[in-house]
Amino acid sequence: MLILYVLMPVLTAFAENRFPQPQFESGYSLPGISVPAPRVASWELLDVLVLGGALSLAAWLILKKRSRRGVFLLTVFSLLYFGFWRKGCVCSIGSIQNVAAWLSGSEAVLPLSVAAFFILPLVFALFFGRVFCAAVCPLGAIQDMMILFPVRLPRPVSLALGMIPVVYLGLAVLLAATGSAFIICRHDPFVPIFRLSGELSILLAGVVLLLVGIFVARPFCRFLCPYGVLLNWASRLSKWHATITPDECVQCRLCERACPFDAIRVPVISPVSEAREIGVRRMQWLLLLLVLLTGLGMGAGFRLEGVLAPLNAKVKLDQILRSNHPAVEKQYAVELEAFRTGGRDPHILRAEADAVRRQFRVGGACLGGLIGFVFGLSILGVSIRRSRETYEPDRGECLSCARCYRFCPKEQKRLKR
Amino acid sequence: MNELKTRDAVQSRREFLRSFLRGALLVGLAGLGVRTLLGRRCQAASGSERMKLCKGCPDVAFCSSAVLSAGRKVWQLDPSKCTQCGRCATHCVLQSSAVKCVHRPAQCGYCRLCFGFFQPGATILNSAAENQICPTGAIRRKFVEEPYYEYTIDESLCIGCGRCVKGCSAFGNGSLVLQVRHDRCVNCNECSIARDCPSDAFRQVSATTPYLLKPGAESVAL
Numbered sequence: 319m320l321i322l323y324v325l326m327p328v329l330t331a332f333a334e335n336r337f338p339q340p341q342f343e344s345g346y347s348l349p350g351i352s353v354p355a356p357r358v359a360s361w362e363l364l365d366v367l368v369l370g371g372a373l374s375l376a377a378w379l380i381l382k383k384r385s386r387r388g389v390f391l392l393t394v395f396s397l398l399y400f401g402f403w404r405k406g407c408v409c410s411i412g413s414i415q416n417v418a419a420w421l422s423g424s425e426a427v428l429p430l431s432v433a434a435f436f437i438l439p440l441v442f443a444l445f446f447g448r449v450f451c452a453a454v455c456p457l458g459a460i461q462d463m464m465i466l467f468p469v470r471l472p473r474p475v476s477l478a479l480g481m482i483p484v485v486y487l488g489l490a491v492l493l494a495a496t497g498s499a500f501i502i503c504r505h506d507p508f509v510p511i512f513r514l515s516g517e518l519s520i521l522l523a524g525v526v527l528l529l530v531g532i533f534v535a536r537p538f539c540r541f542l543c544p545y546g547v548l549l550n551w552a553s554r555l556s557k558w559h560a561t562i563t564p565d566e567c568v569q570c571r572l573c574e575r576a577c578p579f580d581a582i583r584v585p586v587i588s589p590v591s592e593a594r595e596i597g598v599r600r601m602q603w604l605l606l607l608l609v610l611l612t613g614l615g616m617g618a619g620f621r622l623e624g625v626l627a628p629l630n631a632k633v634k635l636d637q638i639l640r641s642n643h644p645a646v647e648k649q650y651a652v653e654l655e656a657f658r659t660g661g662r663d664p665h666i667l668r669a670e671a672d673a674v675r676r677q678f679r680v681g682g683a684c685l686g687g688l689i690g691f692v693f694g695l696s697i698l699g700v701s702i703r704r705s706r707e708t709y710e711p712d713r714g715e716c717l718s719c720a721r722c723y724r725f726c727p728k729e730q731k732r733l734k735r
Numbered sequence: 736m737n738e739l740k741t742r743d744a745v746q747s748r749r750e751f752l753r754s755f756l757r758g759a760l761l762v763g764l765a766g767l768g769v770r771t772l773l774g775r776r777c778q779a780a781s782g783s784e785r786m787k788l789c790k791g792c793p794d795v796a797f798c799s800s801a802v803l804s805a806g807r808k809v810w811q812l813d814p815s816k817c818t819q820c821g822r823c824a825t826h827c828v829l830q831s832s833a834v835k836c837v838h839r840p841a842q843c844g845y846c847r848l849c850f851g852f853f854q855p856g857a858t859i860l861n862s863a864a865e866n867q868i869c870p871t872g873a874i875r876r877k878f879v880e881e882p883y884y885e886y887t888i889d890e891s892l893c894i895g896c897g898r899c900v901k902g903c904s905a906f907g908n909g910s911l912v913l914q915v916r917h918d919r920c921v922n923c924n925e926c927s928i929a930r931d932c933p934s935d936a937f938r939q940v941s942a943t944t945p946y947l948l949k950p951g952a953e954s955v956a957l
Contacts, residue, residue, distance in 0.1 A: 337844030354918035433771040500925035656933035
């Protein structure tokens with residue numbers, strides 16, 4: 319590490335100069351101050367290049383080479399590089415908050431590397447599916463190693479649990495955009511393992527997730543990851559996506575239980591058993607329900623301000639100042655002392671806190687509306703029976719891990735060739 | 736036959752919708768990327784790098800490195816806001832905090848009775864452990880000439896609790912300050928000390944000027 323020694327210019331005007339600088343007679347000269355430099359920018363460039371390279375390699379391995387072994391090796395590399403070497407930070411999941419904070423127009427900075435970590439996996443998902451989840455994300459990688467005895471979850475359970483990431487995403491964006499907190503980074507369950515230090519509760523959460531992951535494959539990715547929501551949406555639009563069979567599906571059913579993530583959809587031969595009008599009627603009711611849920615969500619979200627706003631430091635401080643309760647004052651003595659010695663104006667703080675509260679009301683309504691809308695959409699999705707002739711991965715939920723390939727007899731034939 | 740046709744029509748309609756949405760999202764993402772890049776350029780151009788950046792200089796390597804590094808920020812704490820609450824020692828994600836005490840000799844009075852070194856009640860001014868304010872004995876005291884003593888900090892022992900800083904700021908010149916040491920700091924997305932700092936002393940400063948050591952001046956360049 320580069321250490322530069324800078325000799326301070328002697329005697330700059332200083333407010334607290336109670337004692338004058340001594341005039342040394344013994345020829346003593348002032349020592350310098352060491353100021354170790356931060357990590358150089360080229361390392362961040364390297365991170366972005368590795369990310370781009372790993373994504374390209376993953377797309378090639380999954381779609382062209384169709385090699386699970388290759389995907390696995392790349393997963394190990396990502397775990398070592400992005401996980402243990404880069405200590406899980408900079409990561410795409412956390413970058414959501416930087417982008418949200420930056421778009422909200424606050425002073426927050428969006429470093430180029432973080433922007434790249436946000437954009438690149440989404441662009442790849444739009445073309446190739448969730449190749450980032452498959453082999454590049456270190457959080458996915460560490461869980462992927464733990465899939466030993468995957469069990470199938472009932473569809474309603476996984477659908478219901480699948481709503482958690484949407485809520486998490488909405489909360490994270492709201493809290494980041496209001497400049498309150500970066501909850502994704504704070505509650506990243508695997509970073510303490512990568513860093514081998516950190517909060518005990520978070521470390522325990524990570525260990526529990528890994529243990530659950532032995533049976534419920536990749537629980538964080540499927541039921542918590544907020545970036546997974548964005549990748550899920552992008553992947554539904556993907557131009558090319560991993561297919562179970564390299565050829566034509568012969569409907570042998572061998573791959574039916576191949577997926578540890580329950581992302582394989584079985585063929586549905588839609589029997590036209592009901593009249594068209596009934597279907598249209600049901601659709602109308604469902605659309606009405608969608609609007610209703612969105613509205614309900616907005617109403618509920620608007621009221622979230624009381625719960626969420628105190629997570630913002632300014633609002634919290636304003637609350638403490640207003641409370642005038644001895645117990646509260648004792649609990650937050652450090653904050654109160656800092657506020658008093660800092661010479662800040664409580665009225666300005668009040669105004670700032672009120673501005674944040676307004677942001678929370680508007681943002682909360684948007685958040686609630688979004689959650690209601692997505693919830694309605696997922697009900698709509700369940701109600702529509704779309705005919706499907708072959709075994710296909712669900713484009714949204716499939717993590718493109720390439721595990722199902724070897725279950726396909728056509729794939730076995732291809733490999734023999 | 737007819738049914739097949741409608742199915743094809745539905746398929747192609749879906750495909751069209753998908754391509755349209757994909758294109759729209761790509762445009763959005765590209766827009767985000769371009770905006771970050773352009774924002775970077777403006778930030779880079781606002782400082783001393785303006786001369787080289789914006790007058791059509793042919794130095795592409797410099798420009799690109801300036802653009803790359805101009806947006807880079809690192810966490811630092813502003814000594815003028817710090818109230819030495821002691822959370823720097825306990826709230827860092829690192830086992831031994833990335834915040835350490837930094838001694839600025841140019842501000843030091845080289846006092847014999849140093850309030851950054853001695854416990855307030857110390858009766859004998861020697862470096863016996865019970866007299867020292869530093870819980871880990873990280874401050875070294877060396878005689879220079881009558882009546883001056885030189886103080887140095889052993890960073891490997893310092894835990895960043897800020898007790899010495901409090902003493903020196905309250906009764907001395909304030910030559911001791913807490914600073915994030917960038918050889919240790921892992922530059923978390925959200926600094927966990929900054930999150931809990933009661934005096935709002937943490938902020939992100941440019942990576943090219945990562946220390947706030949000079950009183951009055953913005954930051955110290957490397």
